[in-house]
Amino acid sequence: MMETRLALLDAAQEMAQKVGYNAFSFNDLARRLGIKPASVHYHFPTKGDLGRAMMARYRLSFLGRLHEIETGTKRARARLKRFVGLFQSALATDRLCLCGTLATEYATLPAAVKREVRRFFDDSEAWLARVLEEGRRAGQLSFDGTAPGAARTLFAAFEGAMISARTFGEPARLEEAGRWLVAGVSPR
Amino acid sequence: MMETRLALLDAAQEMAQKVGYNAFSFNDLARRLGIKPASVHYHFPTKGDLGRAMMARYRLSFLGRLHEIETGTKRARARLKRFVGLFQSALATDRLCLCGTLATEYATLPAAVKREVRRFFDDSEAWLARVLEEGRRAGQLSFDGTAPGAARTLFAAFEGAMISARTFGEPARLEEAGRWLVAGVSPR
DNA sequence: GTCTATAGGTGGATAGAC
DNA sequence: GTCTATCCACCTATAGAC
Numbered sequence: 001m002m003e004t005r006l007a008l009l010d011a012a013q014e015m016a017q018k019v020g021y022n023a024f025s026f027n028d029l030a031r032r033l034g035i036k037p038a039s040v041h042y043h044f045p046t047k048g049d050l051g052r053a054m055m056a057r058y059r060l061s062f063l064g065r066l067h068e069i070e071t072g073t074k075r076a077r078a079r080l081k082r083f084v085g086l087f088q089s090a091l092a093t094d095r096l097c098l099c100g101t102l103a104t105e106y107a108t109l110p111a112a113v114k115r116e117v118r119r120f121f122d123d124s125e126a127w128l129a130r131v132l133e134e135g136r137r138a139g140q141l142s143f144d145g146t147a148p149g150a151a152r153t154l155f156a157a158f159e160g161a162m163i164s165a166r167t168f169g170e171p172a173r174l175e176e177a178g179r180w181l182v183a184g185v186s187p188r
Numbered sequence: 189m190m191e192t193r194l195a196l197l198d199a200a201q202e203m204a205q206k207v208g209y210n211a212f213s214f215n216d217l218a219r220r221l222g223i224k225p226a227s228v229h230y231h232f233p234t235k236g237d238l239g240r241a242m243m244a245r246y247r248l249s250f251l252g253r254l255h256e257i258e259t260g261t262k263r264a265r266a267r268l269k270r271f272v273g274l275f276q277s278a279l280a281t282d283r284l285c286l287c288g289t290l291a292t293e294y295a296t297l298p299a300a301v302k303r304e305v306r307r308f309f310d311d312s313e314a315w316l317a318r319v320l321e322e323g324r325r326a327g328q329l330s331f332d333g334t335a336p337g338a339a340r341t342l343f344a345a346f347e348g349a350m351i352s353a354r355t356f357g358e359p360a361r362l363e364e365a366g367r368w369l370v371a372g373v374s375p376r
Numbered sequence: 377g378t379c380t381a382t383a384g385g386t387g388g389a390t391a392g393a394c
Numbered sequence: 395g396t397c398t399a400t401c402c403a404c405c406t407a408t409a410g411a412c
Contacts, residue, residue, distance in 0.1 A: 101292055104289055104292040168306065
């Protein structure tokens with residue numbers, strides 16, 4: 001069934017966000033769904049296939065939420081705050097951004113999964129760069145250098161803040177970083 | 189011998205920085221040293237013992253370099269740049285900060301290793317906070333909020349930038365983040 | 377200190393019945 | 395689609411000889 005496939009992706013994503021790609025197995029997923037490990041291979045022949053599908057779905061879902069932010073929120077600073085809010089939501093259930101966990105394990109990933117991780121960076125940074133550039137043009141934001149450069153740094157900073165926050169069980173660390181960094185691109 | 193113990197710590201640290209804690213085994217270490225896996229257990233009874241010793245040594249070594257920076261460099265901005273330089277050195281051999289990799293795998297770590305990871309955050313952030321506060325007092329730096337708050341955000345941002353840079357094989361991403369963030373705490 | 381031998385467990389993956 | 399059975403490789407760890 002398609003339901004099983006989706007449930008597998010859900011379980012895999014949750015585990016990857018919580019313990020990492022190398023720390024969950026087909027056995028773990030099977031137990032959670034009440035099926036046998038061999039059955040998982042019917043839906044995803046190899047773990048790499050699963051990893052690729054999981055990361056691709058996560059990226060598209062994330063892009064969808066970014067689109068919602070763009071249509072629903074017009075002020076640049078509010079958009080950036082909502083971007084951080086997406087990370088805060090994940091952190092509320094002790095999850096990291098899937099992109100952050102996989103990027104840290106990058107050297108061990110199948111090539112197809114690596115590609116999806118880089119695409120997640122690319123898409124997120126492109127969105128942030130657009131928001132930053134529009135905001136600057138509208139006089140709502142102020143920062144030195146190029147928008148893509150600021151976007152790369154902000155995205156990486158949010159990822160890092162998330163890791164730090166979860167390590168200490170202190171979501172406030174992410175919120176603090178969000179405030180601090182958004183203030184850093186605000187007019188003085 | 190003590191040499192073997194140190195060589196094991198070196199090998200373990202390199203692998204952990206490159207592929208993560210869960211992706212290297214006693215077998216990997218043994219092969220690299222030309223000994224048998226069972227011999228590794230003589231020096232470190234469990235992998236948790238090894239992980240704890242590895243992270244503790246890394247932290248003390250890092251603290252030593254921070255001390256060198258403090259005694260050798262007086263201007264606050266130059267100190268921050270040299271802090272980033274430590275991360276850039278690791279990145280030059282495709283390594284992440286050990287603290288960043290272990291923090292991402294945090295949920296899977298033995299308790300003793302977790303403790304060492306948090307101590308690394310604490311020590312690094314305390315050092316950064318001191319440099320930031322002194323720099324502000326001296327009129328060399330300027331930033332809103334508390335120095336510990338800025339330190340937490342900067343440290344996390346550097347960690348994130350490192351992960352991003354290694355994912356793309358673009359050290360410039362870390363350098364860019366360093367410039368951008370240090371500029372953010374510089375007087376306007 | 378390092379070895380051989382070994383234990384018990386888990387990993388990803390496949391073949392073939394139902 | 396899911397199952398049983400099975401494969402082989404690998405993992406952490408221990409016992410005991412050298």
